[in-house]
Amino acid sequence: MNNLKFDETQSRIRQKAMFTNRLLFAGFIVFTVFGLFIARMAYLQWFNHEQYLGLSEGNRISVEPLAPERGKIYDRNGVVLVDNQPVYSLSFMRESIYDIDYVITAIQELLPSIRAETLAQFKSRLKRTPRHRAIILPYTLDESEAARFAVNSYRFPGVTLNARLKRVYTQNKSAVHLLGYVGRISQNDNLTIDRSRYRGTETTGKTGIEHFYENKLQGYPGLQRIETNAQGRTIRTLETIPPTSGENLTLTIDIRLQKYLENLFEGRRGAAVAIDPENGEILAFVSSPMYNPNLFVDGISHANYNALLHDRNKPLINRASRGQYPPGSTTKPFIGLGALEQDYTTMTESIFDPGYFEYQNRRYRNWRRDGHGWSDLKRAIVESVDTYYYKLSLDMGIDAIHDILAPFGFGSQTGVDIPGEANGILPSQEWKMATYGKAWFRGETIISSIGQGFNLATPLQLAKATSILANRGRIINPHALKGQAIESPEQIPIKSREHWEYIIDAMTDAVHTPRGTAWSSGRHITGYKIAGKTGTAQVFSLNDGEYNEEELDKRLHDHSLFIGFGPVTRPKIAISVIVENAGGGGRVAAPLAIQAMNHYIKELQ
Amino acid sequence: MIRSLTSPTDSLYVTPKNWLQKLHIDGWLLLGLLLLLSTSLLTVFSASGGDWQTTQQHGFRILFALGLMLAVAQVSPSNLALITPWAFLAGLIMLIAVLLFGDIGKGAQRWLDFGFIRFQPSELMKLALPMMVAWLFAYSDFPAPASRFIIGLVIIAVTASLIVVQPDLGTSILIAMSGLFVIFFAGLPWKIILGAITAIIVSMPIAWNFMHAYQKQRVLTFMNPESDPLGSGYHIIQSKIAIGSGGIDGKGFMGSTQAHLEFLPESTTDFIFSVFAEEFGLIGVVVLLSLYSFVLIRGLMIAYFAQDNFSRLVAGSFSMTLFIYITVNIGMVSGLLPVVGLPLPFVSYGGSSMVTLMISFGILMSIHTHKKMLTD
Numbered sequence: 004m005n006n007l008k009f010d011e012t013q014s015r016i017r018q019k020a021m022f023t024n025r026l027l028f029a030g031f032i033v034f035t036v037f038g039l040f041i042a043r044m045a046y047l048q049w050f051n052h053e054q055y056l057g058l059s060e061g062n063r064i065s066v067e068p069l070a071p072e073r074g075k076i077y078d079r080n081g082v083v084l085v086d087n088q089p090v091y092s093l094s095f096m097r098e099s100i101y102d103i104d105y106v107i108t109a110i111q112e113l114l115p116s117i118r119a120e121t122l123a124q125f126k127s128r129l130k131r132t133p134r135h136r137a138i139i140l141p142y143t144l145d146e147s148e149a150a151r152f153a154v155n156s157y158r159f160p161g162v163t164l165n166a167r168l169k170r171v172y173t174q175n176k177s178a179v180h181l182l183g184y185v186g187r188i189s190q191n192d193n194l195t196i197d198r199s200r201y202r203g204t205e206t207t208g209k210t211g212i213e214h215f216y217e218n219k220l221q222g223y224p225g226l227q228r229i230e231t232n233a234q235g236r237t238i239r240t241l242e243t244i245p246p247t248s249g250e251n252l253t254l255t256i257d258i259r260l261q262k263y264l265e266n267l268f269e270g271r272r273g274a275a276v277a278i279d280p281e282n283g284e285i286l287a288f289v290s291s292p293m294y295n296p297n298l299f300v301d302g303i304s305h306a307n308y309n310a311l312l313h314d315r316n317k318p319l320i321n322r323a324s325r326g327q328y329p330p331g332s333t334t335k336p337f338i339g340l341g342a343l344e345q346d347y348t349t350m351t352e353s354i355f356d357p358g359y360f361e362y363q364n365r366r367y368r369n370w371r372r373d374g375h376g377w378s379d380l381k382r383a384i385v386e387s388v389d390t391y392y393y394k395l396s397l398d399m400g401i402d403a404i405h406d407i408l409a410p411f412g413f414g415s416q417t418g419v420d421i422p423g424e425a426n427g428i429l430p431s432q433e434w435k436m437a438t439y440g441k442a443w444f445r446g447e448t449i450i451s452s453i454g455q456g457f458n459l460a461t462p463l464q465l466a467k468a469t470s471i472l473a474n475r476g477r478i479i480n481p482h483a484l485k486g487q488a489i490e491s492p493e494q495i496p497i498k499s500r501e502h503w504e505y506i507i508d509a510m511t512d513a514v515h516t517p518r519g520t521a522w523s524s525g526r527h528i529t530g531y532k533i534a535g536k537t538g539t540a541q542v543f544s545l546n547d548g549e550y551n552e553e554e555l556d557k558r559l560h561d562h563s564l565f566i567g568f569g570p571v572t573r574p575k576i577a578i579s580v581i582v583e584n585a586g587g588g589g590r591v592a593a594p595l596a597i598q599a600m601n602h603y604i605k606e607l608q
Numbered sequence: 609m610i611r612s613l614t615s616p617t618d619s620l621y622v623t624p625k626n627w628l629q630k631l632h633i634d635g636w637l638l639l640g641l642l643l644l645l646s647t648s649l650l651t652v653f654s655a656s657g658g659d660w661q662t663t664q665q666h667g668f669r670i671l672f673a674l675g676l677m678l679a680v681a682q683v684s685p686s687n688l689a690l691i692t693p694w695a696f697l698a699g700l701i702m703l704i705a706v707l708l709f710g711d712i713g714k715g716a717q718r719w720l721d722f723g724f725i726r727f728q729p730s731e732l733m734k735l736a737l738p739m740m741v742a743w744l745f746a747y748s749d750f751p752a753p754a755s756r757f758i759i760g761l762v763i764i765a766v767t768a769s770l771i772v773v774q775p776d777l778g779t780s781i782l783i784a785m786s787g788l789f790v791i792f793f794a795g796l797p798w799k800i801i802l803g804a805i806t807a808i809i810v811s812m813p814i815a816w817n818f819m820h821a822y823q824k825q826r827v828l829t830f831m832n833p834e835s836d837p838l839g840s841g842y843h844i845i846q847s848k849i850a851i852g853s854g855g856i857d858g859k860g861f862m863g864s865t866q867a868h869l870e871f872l873p874e875s876t877t878d879f880i881f882s883v884f885a886e887e888f889g890l891i892g893v894v895v896l897l898s899l900y901s902f903v904l905i906r907g908l909m910i911a912y913f914a915q916d917n918f919s920r921l922v923a924g925s926f927s928m929t930l931f932i933y934i935t936v937n938i939g940m941v942s943g944l945l946p947v948v949g950l951p952l953p954f955v956s957y958g959g960s961s962m963v964t965l966m967i968s969f970g971i972l973m974s975i976h977t978h979k980k981m982l983t984d
Contacts (some may be wrong), residue, residue: 014749014750015750017750018750018751018795018917021750022793022795022911022912022920022924023912025792025793025795025924026793026908026911026912026924029789029792029793029908029924029927029931030904030905030908032931033904033931034901036931037897037900037901039944040893040897040938040939040942040944041893041897043942044851044885044893044894044942045890047848047942048851048852048854048885048889048890048893049855052852052854052855052856055848055849055851055852055853056852056855058852058853059849059852059853059865059866066842066845197822199825
């Protein structure tokens with residue numbers, strides 16, 4: 004410090020000057036901000052003092068959410084499927100209740116049909132709730148109970164009777180697997196939903212359309228700023244911001260067709276999906292047996308839930324898009340079409356069927372023991388000649404079959420707007436290596452060719468594939484919400500239009516000629532033509548053993564399948580039907596599907 | 609240069625004139641603090657609903673913090689400069705440790721448990737970060753080279769992000785500001801300051817466009833809590849009622865109905881200003897803000913009279929950090945600023961932040977009372 008150079012001193016002086024400037028600036032900021040604060044305080048404490056004093060003195064403001072009305076759901080013709088109806092409930096404001104135990108006991112006496120368990124749970128919840136917030140007793144009062152409470156309400160300060168809207172499934176069980184249901188918001192839901200949108204709302208969509216379109220259906224809450232006196236009674240409403248209702252949804256299903264199909268399924272297990280092939284609109288979405296979604300709305304009781312859960316027929320499972328079944332012979336038209344297009348066979352090539360096919364010292368049986376004799380591809384579809392496909396598949400190989408079926412949507416999700424769709428399985432060499440780490444056997448190709456073995460498909464996938472066939476290759480996206488059609492320009496490349504018509508002809512003959520597998524029900528169709536294919540899916544492999552229906556447990560019987568569309572010339576409906584453990588496709592699934600299609604085309608168009 | 613700053617001999621110091629200076633106490637600062645702390649005791653007593661035990665505990669904390677402040681004042685600024693890099697390094701390591709195996713309290717990971725003591729490393733950083741940045745400029749020429757500013761900004765960014773992920777937004781803002789004030793006082797050119805502010809303002813709408821709808825909603829609720837009156841807005845509404853109902857002369861000591869009826873959350877800590885404003889009115893608020901101004905001006909004066917670069921920057925930064933504390937808290941409870949949880953300095957009930965604050969004022973006193981004889 005003793006020998007400072009001149010410029011160093013200069014630099015220090017400049018530095019000091021800069022620092023002083025900045026200190027002054029900082030001081031200026033301090034005074035500006037403090038001035039602002041004093042202005043703010045004067046605004047609150049001087050100019051608006053009266054207002055705030057009024058709010059703090061004796062009177063208190065409470066802010067209450069106004070729950071939005073959840074969107075309603077209609078079918079394609081405007082029939083209400085899901086509605087909201089007013090019901091009564093009791094809400095409790097803790098800060099106005101002096102003795103919670105006393106109030107709960109008195110309520111129990113007044114309304115004896117409330118279960119003691121419910122009240123005990125509610126009591127502990129009430130004790131944990133912030134003082135200023137109202138909570139609702141999870142119990143629905145009927146008209147007479149509401150009236151009884153209203154007369155006695157003077158005994159219950161802090162308890163108020165409110166009418167709220169309850170979700171009602173007007174069709175009860177009908178279409179339950181499509182619509183889904185709402186239920187109480189659970190801990191898990193709390194993690195995924197935006198809490199601020201659910202203030203005042205106690206339920207959220209759990210499955211089906213109710214879950215998938217939760218964002219549309221749930222509106223935005225409004226609120227009410229209320230001035231209350233010390234007893235919690237409303238003195239006046241200071242401000243109301245009305246809630247915004249959720250969007251109403253119009254679905255593509257026709258509830259008449261839905262119910263018609265459901266009636267046909269009465270007493271059976273299975274699923275059916277009907278699609279308008281023109282645009283992919285789902286016309287019916289049946290999974291049988293069904294259950295009543297109204298049970299879930301206010302929280303389902305343990306007894307009811309366990310009954311549903313442990314029911315041997317598994318009503319909770321959505322078979323239509325989650326159920327995976329071996330597609331059986333319903334894959335034949337698709338494989339046949341691909342084989343024609345890729346020159347693995349021709350429209351005239353015939354093979355001789357002795358009733359079985361031998362490969363590597365193993366006999367692969369035809370469904371008809373005595374054989375079909377000479378058969379070309381058309382006959383192989385009309386009469387479902389397995390032997391033809393056994394031989395054809397060996398020429399093609401599993402990967403060629405995979406590549407033919409994949410564009411029709413087998414083995415991949417359809418992207419439908421119903422949650423929880425299954426993938427199905429479309430095997431290939433690569434798939435088997437990735438899944439089991441084993442090489443593909445040629446014998447497995449043989450059983451794959453008739454939709455057995457590893458192959459699995461959902462009824463929805465089958466209906467989509469059938470629609471694409473009906474469209475002559477134009478791909479559609481199945482969907483349940485009107486106006487959600489994704490314009491898909493995709494088209495399966497067509498080599499020869501003739502091939503497509505040949506296959507569709509064969510499927511038409513399967514329904515409309517005496518040798519066809521669906522003739523017994525197809526013979527009643529007049530005025531137009533339906534194209535279809537039956538299928539029988541083995542549930543239980545009998546390994547060369549004899550198949551005796553009588554001896555087998557009913558649950559090990561074959562599944563009965565049918566796919567089809569009509570009218571052939573201008574398709575209006577494509578359908579897939581699976582009836583579990585019902586035996587051959589021609590006997591149960593085909594009559595059911597053809598009857599439903601005929602009803603739709605003749606009566607509902 | 610460096611030698612002269614870091615190894616002064618005691619003989620270079622001015623002989624203390626009176627007993628206050630002998631004890632390294634700045635009388636004016638002590639007077640301001642004692643007045644604020646008395647206010648604090650009164651308000652905590654009232655806000656806690658006349659709870660003697662809480663008030664007593666608060667009193668003991670104040671005494672402890674005052675003792676610590678006076679102890680720290682005995683350490684000369686040059687010695688403080690010596691330990692600064694090490695303290696900062698230790699703080700940085702502990703911040704990382706807190707993220708890896710810190711204790712979780714009230715939903716945030718802020719504490720480090722040494723077995724015998726639980727310690728919040730972000731408290732150490734409130735002191736160590738601005739001192740570290742000041743240390744960077746202590747030995748540099750004027751104007752300082754750009755590299756110093758860049759290193760400083762990097763240090764600030766790293767420290768603030770380590771704290772913001774705990775998550776502790778309030779402390780993170782506070783610490784970042786304390787470092788930025790050092791850089792400001794060290795002479796960051798106005799061009800760059802204005803440029804940075806402009807860049808932030810310009811980039812905001814762009815960032816906005818890239819956000820998801822729910823993120824936008826969160827930002828909106830953060831900026832304007834009253835848009836969610838059932839959630840965080842409830843507290844702000846109640847706080848405004850408390851302040852507004854106080855009027856010009858207030859409801860009187862122990863007269864806060866908002867606090868006593870439990871409408872105000874955290875009435876002894878984050879929302880203590882609302883209780884004070886309700887009980888002592890606009891007059892009380894003006895007196896309180898004057899007290900704060902007095903302490904702030906004294907702090908800035910100490911910075912002005914400081915003899916070396918390090919002391920100057922530290923004193924300026926500590927004073928302005930107090931200002932940020934006050935602004936964030938009063939801005940929040942009066943509904944002017946977003947909800948960020950910071951206590952009202954010297955007044956709120958609460959341990960660690962008060963102790964840290966007092967230590968920073970101990971350092972201010974040390975700066976003012978350890979003066980070198982100037983030879984020129």
